[in-house]
Amino acid sequence: MSERMLAVGEAPRTAGEVRGVVPPARAGVHDERAGGAAGDSGADGQEAAVLLDRTREAVEPELRRAVDSLPGTMRRVVTYHFGWEHADGRPAAGRSGKAIRPGLVLAAARALGGSPTAVVKAAAAVELVHNFTLLHDDVIDRDSTRRHRPTAWTVFGDADAILAGDALQALALRVLADDQHPAAGAAAARLAACVVELCEGQHVDTALEERPCDQVTLDECLGVAEAKTGALLGCACAVGALYAGAGQDEVEAMDAFGRQAGLAFQLIDDVIGIWGDPARTGKPVGADLLAGKKSLPVVAALTSDTAAGAELAELYPGLGPADVGRAADAIDRAGGRDWAQAQAAERMSQAVGQLSRAVPDPDLAGGLLALAEFVTRRSS
Amino acid sequence: MSERMLAVGEAPRTAGEVRGVVPPARAGVHDERAGGAAGDSGADGQEAAVLLDRTREAVEPELRRAVDSLPGTMRRVVTYHFGWEHADGRPAAGRSGKAIRPGLVLAAARALGGSPTAVVKAAAAVELVHNFTLLHDDVIDRDSTRRHRPTAWTVFGDADAILAGDALQALALRVLADDQHPAAGAAAARLAACVVELCEGQHVDTALEERPCDQVTLDECLGVAEAKTGALLGCACAVGALYAGAGQDEVEAMDAFGRQAGLAFQLIDDVIGIWGDPARTGKPVGADLLAGKKSLPVVAALTSDTAAGAELAELYPGLGPADVGRAADAIDRAGGRDWAQAQAAERMSQAVGQLSRAVPDPDLAGGLLALAEFVTRRSS
Numbered sequence: 001m002s003e004r005m006l007a008v009g010e011a012p013r014t015a016g017e018v019r020g021v022v023p024p025a026r027a028g029v030h031d032e033r034a035g036g037a038a039g040d041s042g043a044d045g046q047e048a049a050v051l052l053d054r055t056r057e058a059v060e061p062e063l064r065r066a067v068d069s070l071p072g073t074m075r076r077v078v079t080y081h082f083g084w085e086h087a088d089g090r091p092a093a094g095r096s097g098k099a100i101r102p103g104l105v106l107a108a109a110r111a112l113g114g115s116p117t118a119v120v121k122a123a124a125a126v127e128l129v130h131n132f133t134l135l136h137d138d139v140i141d142r143d144s145t146r147r148h149r150p151t152a153w154t155v156f157g158d159a160d161a162i163l164a165g166d167a168l169q170a171l172a173l174r175v176l177a178d179d180q181h182p183a184a185g186a187a188a189a190r191l192a193a194c195v196v197e198l199c200e201g202q203h204v205d206t207a208l209e210e211r212p213c214d215q216v217t218l219d220e221c222l223g224v225a226e227a228k229t230g231a232l233l234g235c236a237c238a239v240g241a242l243y244a245g246a247g248q249d250e251v252e253a254m255d256a257f258g259r260q261a262g263l264a265f266q267l268i269d270d271v272i273g274i275w276g277d278p279a280r281t282g283k284p285v286g287a288d289l290l291a292g293k294k295s296l297p298v299v300a301a302l303t304s305d306t307a308a309g310a311e312l313a314e315l316y317p318g319l320g321p322a323d324v325g326r327a328a329d330a331i332d333r334a335g336g337r338d339w340a341q342a343q344a345a346e347r348m349s350q351a352v353g354q355l356s357r358a359v360p361d362p363d364l365a366g367g368l369l370a371l372a373e374f375v376t377r378r379s380s
Numbered sequence: 381m382s383e384r385m386l387a388v389g390e391a392p393r394t395a396g397e398v399r400g401v402v403p404p405a406r407a408g409v410h411d412e413r414a415g416g417a418a419g420d421s422g423a424d425g426q427e428a429a430v431l432l433d434r435t436r437e438a439v440e441p442e443l444r445r446a447v448d449s450l451p452g453t454m455r456r457v458v459t460y461h462f463g464w465e466h467a468d469g470r471p472a473a474g475r476s477g478k479a480i481r482p483g484l485v486l487a488a489a490r491a492l493g494g495s496p497t498a499v500v501k502a503a504a505a506v507e508l509v510h511n512f513t514l515l516h517d518d519v520i521d522r523d524s525t526r527r528h529r530p531t532a533w534t535v536f537g538d539a540d541a542i543l544a545g546d547a548l549q550a551l552a553l554r555v556l557a558d559d560q561h562p563a564a565g566a567a568a569a570r571l572a573a574c575v576v577e578l579c580e581g582q583h584v585d586t587a588l589e590e591r592p593c594d595q596v597t598l599d600e601c602l603g604v605a606e607a608k609t610g611a612l613l614g615c616a617c618a619v620g621a622l623y624a625g626a627g628q629d630e631v632e633a634m635d636a637f638g639r640q641a642g643l644a645f646q647l648i649d650d651v652i653g654i655w656g657d658p659a660r661t662g663k664p665v666g667a668d669l670l671a672g673k674k675s676l677p678v679v680a681a682l683t684s685d686t687a688a689g690a691e692l693a694e695l696y697p698g699l700g701p702a703d704v705g706r707a708a709d710a711i712d713r714a715g716g717r718d719w720a721q722a723q724a725a726e727r728m729s730q731a732v733g734q735l736s737r738a739v740p741d742p743d744l745a746g747g748l749l750a751l752a753e754f755v756t757r758r759s760s
Contacts, residue, residue, distance in 0.1 A: 162519065169549055199543040
């Protein structure tokens with residue numbers, strides 16, 4: 001997965017920095033901010049930041065307890081991956097991640113009248129699944145950096161990274177199996193089905209990356225983004241809804257909300273991968289382009305049937321560092337950037353529509369909306 | 381995992397062929413054969429063969445249904461791995477395996493008064509977990525042959541073999557999560573904990589194989605055999621017991637029965653890996669020795685403090701084909717073969733003790749005992 005991490009304590013990225021992706025959402029669903037525990041500061045991402053801080057406070061002890069139950073080496077690889085320890089076992093100050101997915105679980109439960117404390121184990125399970133897929137995807141993609149550190153496979157080898165990922169998937173399901181909440185079984189079934197979708201998504205992604213550029217369609221790439229990113233965000237929301245005792249329709253609407261928000265996130269993440277500030281993304285300038293990645297703006301440009309698209313096709317893949325600026329410009333002129341941003345806005349609009357189906361009261365929906373806006377605004 | 385497969389329809393291996401491992405078991409636990417559905421033919425493995433045939437009949441439809449629910453490529457890799465299809469998708473006549481683990485689930489449930497039909501999903505889940513670990517272990521160990529066919533990673537590549545394994549683990553837990561039986565949650569927790577043990581076992585195994593021979597102890601190797609082989613056989617029996625509504629003591633005794641039988645199996649499997657008939661094992665003569673594998677008889681010989689052990693240490697690892705006979709002979713003279721067989725008998729005796737704790741009535745215990753004897757006799 002191509003998630004980029006921002007350094008801890010960094011100033012929030014504003015919507016304007018990612019050129020004009022301000023979903024026409026908040027006004028419709030959330031005319032009046034309710035204030036409440038999270039404070040009245042949604043517009044600049046502060047509400048989401050507070051929600052995520054509280055999520056980490058609530059969920060991290062459960063995560064650590066689960067990981068501590070792993071035997072020797074499995075525990076060591078996982079604590080390294082989470083940034084809790086250095087490779088030699090010394091404690092590290094790193095954070096395990098921004099906790100977007102557990103944040104969605106808690107916020108979804110709360111929005112539907114559930115107890116956030118009752119859903120902590122489920123939120124931890126979703127985060128464990130997310131991290132299991134990161135461990136394996138890094139092995140498969142040969143990615144060497146994650147959260148500004150060397151990936152687990154580069155430190156411990158492929159075998160242990162694969163095994164630690166396997167153990168983490170099992171741990172996720174064990175945390176749910178140990179949970180006495182009546183929704184735990186349905187959540188486990190949903191999470192397991194989501195893992196299958198994530199696996200197929202990663203397979204298709206790998207297969208697309210191996211195909212020549214002119215044999216890849218935009219629909220295929222959107223399908224990958226939905227399977228690899230949307231599916232688990234949707235599952236997180238659905239799990240929260242299940243724990244709140246929501247009905248089937250609400251659960252499905254919550255899943256669709258998370259899926260569409262996840263797609264919007266991936267579109268923006270891909271835009272930032274090309275035009276973002278390396279100091280914020282943690283990746284060198286043009287890394288995605290140099291790697292020949294078939295990101296969404298690239299494929300939009302290549303399939304645009306424009307002169308700029310044809311110019312890009314001459315260059316891509318196989319760019320040298322000197323070509324990065326020219327390629328980014330060609331993608332822009334071919335409409336790849338505008339398309340991605342318009343798509344992201346459209347997906348956010350759909351997400352908001354689904355959210356208002358599941359949670360008609362805008363005050364209750366506020367936390368989820370803040371999180372969705374946060375992820376699509378911050379490339380996180 | 382180092383399981384060797386016998387060709388379908390092959391004559392059962394008799395105890396005498398594997399020099400003297402006839403556990404002093406049956407007489408104690410099962411003085412009088414009950415006959416019953418499975419027939420009165422335990423002594424030559426026929427009772428077990430019948431039980432396994434019936435298990436396959438009952439469980440394979442559930443397995444196929446689960447696998448058919450996988451999306452495109454995940455399904456294709458898994459159906460190939462199970463031997464149901466060729467790599468190009470044409471149907472294949474292969475069997476998915478001997479179904480030892482689901483056989484144990486069904487037999488354990490039956491022995492404790494449970495309904496074998498109620499436990500079919502759980503038996504399928506255990507078999508799915510087993511196959512997920514095979515897919516990943518083959519990638520990690522770079523094993524190129526499984527069930528007389530090229531392993532999945534050699535056909536589909538590492539990435540798809542890893543992803544298909546991931547999907548299979550998820551599928552196992554989903555099958556249990558979808559099961560309405562009241563024991564399904566406890567079974568899922570137990571199976572997930574077992575996966576963690578399998579992962580750590582595979583890690584330690586890989587680590588031991590990389591260490592110099594003189595830095596490996598027999599206890600470490602026995603620990604690996606318990607984690608990699610004993611744990612899932614034990615879990616299969618425990619899951620059957622849980623579905624029968626057994627109490628905690630019975631469940632643990634059933635787990636211990638399966639574990640000890642699994643250890644006995646691995647000991648005999650290692651003996652056969654050195655002295656077995658290649659036509660039966662499906663591996664070339666001396667394959668384990670040529671690969672420098674730290675199998676139990678080898679490590680017993682190397683740590684025997686005998687002249688023959690020292691002779692083996694001169695040769696091992698790094699044998700050429702011409703040295704295989706001499707190495708096997710040195711292991712034998714150093715007592716490695718006798719030790720492994722005595723250990724196997726001792727483990728079977730412990731297994732039988734645990735079984736009689738869980739199931740005091742020898743008539744009811746008969747099926748489980750027949751399966752345990754079958755696996756330790758047939759290297760399967």
